[in-house]
Amino acid sequence: EAGVAQSPRYKIIEKRQSVAFWCNPISGHATLYWYQQILGQGPKLLIQFQNNGVVDDSQLPKDRFSAERLKGVDSTLKIQPAKLEDSAVYLCASSLVRGTDWSGGEQFFGPGTRLTVL
């Protein structure tokens, strides 16, 4: 079974530029997550999709970050304009189903996109 795919793997941009990341989840996984992992920190959830609808975007900086999952499969995350503090690894994860409090919903991560903002 193929894993979560992400591209690009690395990106270097100047501050105030825009950037976009792409994610293709594991086939059949309805739930998709974007996390931001700053060096030395654990991943932080930015947004969660269930099929093509947003479930949770409470931690997404909406003034500069946007994300979409138009056909309920692959997803893009965009940053415009980028700031120095956006330098991080952006991880996409997917799960087969939404987890309940008691079971299911194990999340599998892609390789990530390492963003450096100069």
Added chain:
Amino acid sequence: QKEVEQNSGPLSVPEGAIASLNCTYSDRGSQSFFWYRQYSGKSPELIMFIYSNGDKEDGRFTAQLNKASQYVSLLIRDSQPSDSATYLCAVRGGGADGLTFGKGTHLIIQP
């Protein structure tokens, strides 16, 4: 605001010994708990998860959960140099699907 606390380490353990990793969480509504391993420069990979109080064993790994104390631990038996990595504790619950992660514990297994 959910918080997950882990000792950042490094935790150094001799090869063949038991490594014990600990995690506490702030939200009493949390119901499911995950341990991920992350090698340097790689993405997190799921080791195991636990939902019920007590112990859950999977090979050399044992997860322990005590909801009353808001405490989760991971034991690694017969530690190997390949176990050297950062171990991330993650929590889900209270109606939300997304995971709240700790900062991770850097584990070093000394040959």
